[in-house]
Amino acid sequence: MDRVLITGGLGFLGSHLARELTGTAEILILDEGKSEERIMDIPGSLRVQKMGLTDPALKAAVKDFEPDTVFHLGAFTLPYREKSFLRTSMESNVFGTLSLLESLENIGVKSFVYASSSEVYGSANKAPFREDMVPRPTSPYSVGKLAGEHYCMLYHDTYGFPAAVLRLFNIYGPWQTPNRIIPELIVSCLKKQTFRMTKGEQTREFNYVKDIVRALIAATAEKATGEIINVGCGKGVAIKDVVANILSMMSNPINVEASLPYRDNEIWQMHSDSTKALKLLGWKSLYSIENGLQETVEWYRKRWNSNRSSICFGGV
Structure with missing residues (x-):
């Protein structure tokens, strides 16, 4: 049985990946998060070690486990643009990634999958985004993610390390903390609270988490090594239409105030050209936005009825 290391495995995406791999691999989760509720x-059995990626004990933990496969999902993920986040993103997304790569030297890792973000494309590029476009990140988070990509490719190109980079487009699904628009709106409906947003004219693509997990696993194939690959359904949807779709699925529509300002340097259209993912990984999205949203809404409803203090409602 292969040994799989998942950084950020207590988080939204990492916990779904761990759930999918359970029974087929021995899993070690490295995460500095406090709650194990998602797993x-x-x-x-899942082994969990609470530590950050710049922890001096990281190297010993990795050496003791000797992973065959590594999924590097752990990161500072807030896409805010305030200067106060610059050092936080640098510490987590740059130094953390470099520390992890250093700890894996001489371990004999077969595959290393780095979860990057569509945010690296920024506002200077026009959708659909392709891997050959020049990235122009516009936030501390996206700058950190792009720097992490460069370290992964440096390790591959110069040191022969088996790294692959996936640029993941917007993800949603069960267990997502309500600091993103889909879970935030669902939770607002359940709590019967007014929901505030922009006019929602900007478009994004939304990918159900189960589709993204399949892509992560597919990226462990040798032909993904040394590649940067977009992962997304390729279909842009206006934010206001996603909001309308969710409201129609909920039994208690709420007041929505479209009064918030757009961000400076707003990215008006963001969706992927994922031709490369299909060609190299044999991957394409299987969930429509309607089917994915329906599963997500139903999950939050059930969770609301059983545990309203859950992290997916801002508790724990």
């Missing part, structure tokens, strides 16, 4: 219902 408590996963059958079998």
Whole structure:
């Protein structure tokens, strides 16, 4: 049985990946997060070590486990543009990634998958975004993610390290903390609270988390090594239409105030050209936005009825 290391495995995406791999691999999760709520219902045993990627104990933990496959999902993920986040992003997304790569030297890793972001393309490029476009990141988060990409490719090109980079486009699904528009709106409906947003004219693509997990696993194939690959459904949807879709699925529509200002340097259109993912990974999106939203809404409803203090409602 392969040994799989997942950084950020207590988070939204990492916990879904761990759930999918359980029973087929021995799994070690490295995460400095406090709550293990997302993995408590996963059958079998998961090893969890609470540490950040710049922790001096990282190298010993990695050497002791000797992973065959590494999924590097751990990161500072808030896309805010305030200068106060510059050093936080640098510490987590740049120094953390470099520390992890250094700790894996001489371990004999077969595959290393780095979760980057569509945010690296920025506002200077026009959708659909392709891998050959010049990135122009516009936030501390996206700058940090792009720097992490460069370190992964440096390790591959110069040191022969088996790294692959996936630029993931917007993800949603069960267990997502309500600091993103889809879970935030669903939770607002459940709490019967007014929801505030922009006019929602900007378009984004939304990918159901199960589709993204399949892409992560597919990227462990040898032909993905040394590649930067977009992962997304390729279909842009206006934010206001996603909001309308969710409201129609909820039994208690709420007041929506479209009064918030747009961000400076707003990215008006963001969707992917994922031709490369299909060609190299055999991957394409299977969930429509309607089907994915329906599963997500139903999950939050059930969770609301059973545990309203959950992290997916801003608790714990």
